Amino acid sequence: MARNVTPARKATMTAIAWIIGLAIFFPILWTILTSFKTEAEAIASPPSFVLFDWTLENFSIVQERSDYFRHFLNSVIISVGSTVLGLIIAIPAAWSMAFVPTKRTKHVLMWMLSTKMLPPVGVLVPIYLIFRDAGLLDTQAGLVIVLTLINLPIIIWMLYTYFKEIPVEILEAARMDGATLRSEILYVLTPMAVPGIASTLLLNIILAWNEAFWTLNLTAAKAAPLTAFIAAYSSPEGLFYAKLSAASTLAIAPILVMGWFSQRQLVRGLTFGAVK
Amino acid sequence: MGQIRLNEVSKSFGDVEVIRPLDLEISDGEFVVFVGPSGCGKSTLLRLIAGLEDVTSGRIEIDGADATAVPPAKRRLAMVFQSYALYPHMSVRKNIAFPLRMAGLGKDEQMRKVEAAAKTLNLTEYLDRRPRQLSGGQRQRVAIGRAIVRDPTAFLFDEPLSNLDAALRVNMRLEISELHQNLETTMVYVTHDQVEAMTMAEKIVVLQEGVIEQVGSPMELYSAPRNRFVAGFIGSPTMNFANGEKAAGHGAHSIGIRPEHLSISTTDGAWRGTVGVAEHLGSDTYLYVHLADGQGTFTVRAGGEYGASHGDTVYLTPDPAKIHRFDAAGLRIE
Amino acid sequence: MPTQHSRVKARLMISPAVLLLLGWMLIPLGLTVYFSLLRYNLLMPGMEQWTGLTNYRYFLTDPAFFDALRNTLVLVVGVLAITVIGGVLLALLLDQPIWGQGIVRVLVIAPFFIMPTVSALVWKNMFMNPVSGLFAHAAKGLGLEPFDFLAHAPLFSIILMVSWQWLPFATLILLTALQSLDSEQLEASEMDGANYVNRFFFIVLPHLARAITVVILIQTIFLLSIFAEILVTTTGGPGTATTNLTFLIYAQSLLHFDVGGGAAGGIIAIILANIVAIFLMRMIGKNLDA
Numbered sequence: 001m002a003r004n005v006t007p008a009r010k011a012t013m014t015a016i017a018w019i020i021g022l023a024i025f026f027p028i029l030w031t032i033l034t035s036f037k038t039e040a041e042a043i044a045s046p047p048s049f050v051l052f053d054w055t056l057e058n059f060s061i062v063q064e065r066s067d068y069f070r071h072f073l074n075s076v077i078i079s080v081g082s083t084v085l086g087l088i089i090a091i092p093a094a095w096s097m098a099f100v101p102t103k104r105t106k107h108v109l110m111w112m113l114s115t116k117m118l119p120p121v122g123v124l125v126p127i128y129l130i131f132r133d134a135g136l137l138d139t140q141a142g143l144v145i146v147l148t149l150i151n152l153p154i155i156i157w158m159l160y161t162y163f164k165e166i167p168v169e170i171l172e173a174a175r176m177d178g179a180t181l182r183s184e185i186l187y188v189l190t191p192m193a194v195p196g197i198a199s200t201l202l203l204n205i206i207l208a209w210n211e212a213f214w215t216l217n218l219t220a221a222k223a224a225p226l227t228a229f230i231a232a233y234s235s236p237e238g239l240f241y242a243k244l245s246a247a248s249t250l251a252i253a254p255i256l257v258m259g260w261f262s263q264r265q266l267v268r269g270l271t272f273g274a275v276k
Numbered sequence: 277m278g279q280i281r282l283n284e285v286s287k288s289f290g291d292v293e294v295i296r297p298l299d300l301e302i303s304d305g306e307f308v309v310f311v312g313p314s315g316c317g318k319s320t321l322l323r324l325i326a327g328l329e330d331v332t333s334g335r336i337e338i339d340g341a342d343a344t345a346v347p348p349a350k351r352r353l354a355m356v357f358q359s360y361a362l363y364p365h366m367s368v369r370k371n372i373a374f375p376l377r378m379a380g381l382g383k384d385e386q387m388r389k390v391e392a393a394a395k396t397l398n399l400t401e402y403l404d405r406r407p408r409q410l411s412g413g414q415r416q417r418v419a420i421g422r423a424i425v426r427d428p429t430a431f432l433f434d435e436p437l438s439n440l441d442a443a444l445r446v447n448m449r450l451e452i453s454e455l456h457q458n459l460e461t462t463m464v465y466v467t468h469d470q471v472e473a474m475t476m477a478e479k480i481v482v483l484q485e486g487v488i489e490q491v492g493s494p495m496e497l498y499s500a501p502r503n504r505f506v507a508g509f510i511g512s513p514t515m516n517f518a519n520g521e522k523a524a525g526h527g528a529h530s531i532g533i534r535p536e537h538l539s540i541s542t543t544d545g546a547w548r549g550t551v552g553v554a555e556h557l558g559s560d561t562y563l564y565v566h567l568a569d570g571q572g573t574f575t576v577r578a579g580g581e582y583g584a585s586h587g588d589t590v591y592l593t594p595d596p597a598k599i600h601r602f603d604a605a606g607l608r609i610e
Numbered sequence: 611m612p613t614q615h616s617r618v619k620a621r622l623m624i625s626p627a628v629l630l631l632l633g634w635m636l637i638p639l640g641l642t643v644y645f646s647l648l649r650y651n652l653l654m655p656g657m658e659q660w661t662g663l664t665n666y667r668y669f670l671t672d673p674a675f676f677d678a679l680r681n682t683l684v685l686v687v688g689v690l691a692i693t694v695i696g697g698v699l700l701a702l703l704l705d706q707p708i709w710g711q712g713i714v715r716v717l718v719i720a721p722f723f724i725m726p727t728v729s730a731l732v733w734k735n736m737f738m739n740p741v742s743g744l745f746a747h748a749a750k751g752l753g754l755e756p757f758d759f760l761a762h763a764p765l766f767s768i769i770l771m772v773s774w775q776w777l778p779f780a781t782l783i784l785l786t787a788l789q790s791l792d793s794e795q796l797e798a799s800e801m802d803g804a805n806y807v808n809r810f811f812f813i814v815l816p817h818l819a820r821a822i823t824v825v826i827l828i829q830t831i832f833l834l835s836i837f838a839e840i841l842v843t844t845t846g847g848p849g850t851a852t853t854n855l856t857f858l859i860y861a862q863s864l865l866h867f868d869v870g871g872g873a874a875g876g877i878i879a880i881i882l883a884n885i886v887a888i889f890l891m892r893m894i895g896k897n898l899d900a
């Protein structure tokens with residue numbers, strides 16, 4: 001049992017932790033606050049924190065100028081699409097590795113993870129040219145394919161670590177009960193692994209949502225997701241702080257909220273089961 | 277029907293031969309127990325019958341048909357696992373119904389059979405709970421329920437009682453025996469506990485290092501063990517063994533005598549010794565006697581009221597009719 | 611041991627994933643190798659010409675390559691150092707009994723969810739801008755000369771931004787690992803007379819080793835290919851001050867349209883990444899087991 005801590009010590013620790021926590025969060029808070037300011041207030045010196053005229057004007061300007069909703073929709077389609085497709089490919093693969101391991105299983109896993117270590121830029125040009133010739137440049141389908149492939153190793157590895165915690169005996173029991181492989185995976189394995197599958201899903205949606213190499217290089221306008229929507233503000237236009245902030249707030253809000261709700265599940269998934 | 281025949285069945289994991297080629301016949305309706313120390317291959321043998329492992333060589337027949345290459349789902353056997361292997365995301369009702377659902381039975385039919393099984397096993401009031409809300413004994417009964425609903429050819433039990441506490445284990449032992457009497461279905465039961473084997477089995481198969489040491493009824497194994505291993509494994513407390521002079525006197529390389537077949541006296545007898553520890557169980561007293569000739573320690577069963585304590589000198593005399601004689605290879609001499 | 615039956619099924623079930631990843635690895639890789647041996651410029655289509663290893667010679671003797679190599683290394687090692695050390699300290703702090711621990715956790719993890727392009731733009735404009743950034747306001751408020759971060763300490767600024775994004779990840783994983791430490795172990799060491807510092811170095815740090823390995827592995831994977839932060843802040847400049855390998859190759863292929871040269875750079879980057887990968891895999895392979 002933990003021993004009693006003196007209130008003074010607890011208060012000090014609390015103060016330090018809150019100061020550091022707020023400092024780390026501050027850039028996000030500041031961005032959100034600035035998004036409600038007018039441009040003049042956004043660059044005013046000294047800056048004001050809350051005592052300014054709150055306005056929603058920036059958001060409507062941003063929507064009008066760069067069509068937030070289209071980019072948002074692209075982001076959703078690309079990140080959810082690639083994650084779901086990845087799961088469909090990864091669940092059988094992870095089943096194989098977790099429940100029918102061979103001497104090569106570990107090497108296969110390592111190899112899969114090592115494909116993540118290939119610098120994407122090394123293969124950018126060929127992929128760009130293949131996509132150009134296949135008409136996949138600047139399409140949602142093209143990005144779904146690429147993001148599925150780049151996140152597949154992580155999805156497989158995460159599922160593998162979750163599956164490995166499910167006792168083989170339960171799957172064997174299903175086999176003895178007359179279940180086919182399909183029923184075994186559909187009715188026994190998948191429901192049992194729901195927490196693991198959910199956290200894999202969440203993490204990969206976040207990774208895909210924030211992926212900014214392929215999404216920037218393989219899209220122009222039609223299929224551009226929020227990463228590209230924001231990158232457009234790096235031009236001098238971006239000097240309008242309030243609008244930049246509004247655009248940023250819009251781009252990060254959905255995933256930030258989702259991330260907060262799922263943070264506990266995320267941690268385990270992120271460590272590939274190495275930390276419980 | 278529920279007849280199982282193993283013909284020259286062997287199993288190796290890599291270079292290690294876990295089951296040496298063996299033959300075994302299990303007749304319809306029989307209660308057979310595989311018993312042996314851990315690592316003897318008894319669970320592997322069960323899993324070979326279940327189809328959860330491939331045989332390395334040999335042939336398995338179920339009801340006269342070759343089942344060697346049949347996947348477990350199609351062998352019509354039911355298995356109760358050591359960990360129970362209940363589906364944690366399903367209610368008790370759904371757990372028990374799962375094999376019926378897999379067999380494609382109608383919903384009504386499923387529920388009727390589940391209710392019936394639950395009634396036999398006293399699970400009716402728990403049908404809507406999840407496995408984690410149940411006690412060990414209740415989980416055990418759900419596992420059995422899942423096995424009995426679909427009238428399998430035979431039941432396979434893999435150390436089903438080893439996760440229960442002592443008192444519950446005795447209860448479940450009785451319940452399983454009773455179940456067997458009611459169903460009259462073949463049961464193959466694996467355990468490392470010779471008490472379970474003796475009390476439940478109609479036929480015991482003693483295994484050691486992948487080899488069948490002896491097959492027989494509990495009393496056959498108790499009164500005529502084929503070799504020293506079986507003699508030492510069956511019976512509790514274990515048999516006392518003596519070599520050298522004491523054995524030579526009976527024309528054997530070694531002799532064995534069970535603790536319950538030694539009589540004890542404070543004045544005279546065949547072998548003298550001093551009491552090391554006396555365990556008073558109430559009904560019986562077990563004395564651990566250090567022999568005076570330095571040839572080891574014998575266990576003796578004395579009456580519950582027998583008053584002996586550490587350091588007392590006692591004399592032990594074997595019942596000559598109950599002495600087991602073994603040759604140099606450890607085999608029984610008739 | 612699985613049956614023959616299930617092994618056959620297992621091979622079938624894993625093959626889509628393996629084939630896809632194999633294709634994803636081999637087809638572009640093959641093309642990259644092929645392009646790297648050509649003189650191939652997107653501005654001169656149809657003029658492709660076999661040049662052997664010229665592209666490699668050109669790329670490897672380009673001073674920008676060595677700058678990029680150094681920058682990549684500094685970036686990765688710098689961010690790793692900041693996030694691992696900062697993460698351990700922060701995790702120790704958050705592991706203390708404090709009021710509102712849940713809320714502090716939420717605050718600390720937030721930067722991990724921020725898109726790299728957003729984080730880079732916010733830092734560049736709203737904080738590091740020498741005229742109207744918040745740091746400039748603060749400096750002026752204290753009577754100091756505002757510092758132009760991205761002009762005078764560009765690589766350091768980028769390290770700072772990236773560390774901000776990855777610190778939450780390190781903290782959270784290390785905190786989770788810390789909370790899994792058996793308190794009896796600590797109590798036993800206390801009984802054995804270990805003080806706080808001893809306990810940290812002999813009990814806590816070894817317990818965290820596994821988690822630290824994971825943090826290093828995962829971060830390295832992502833840090834080696836940092837791109838968006840550089841693209842939207844400095845575009846590799848001033849000069850080559852913030853050009854890492856990824857960005858150099860990107861610039862070569864898509865800004866200078868020199869596909870051949872870019873491909874040669876890509877192959878070199880892949881070889882270097884493989885060296886790092888082998889090293890890391892060895893380390894992680896041992897630690898991820900069990």
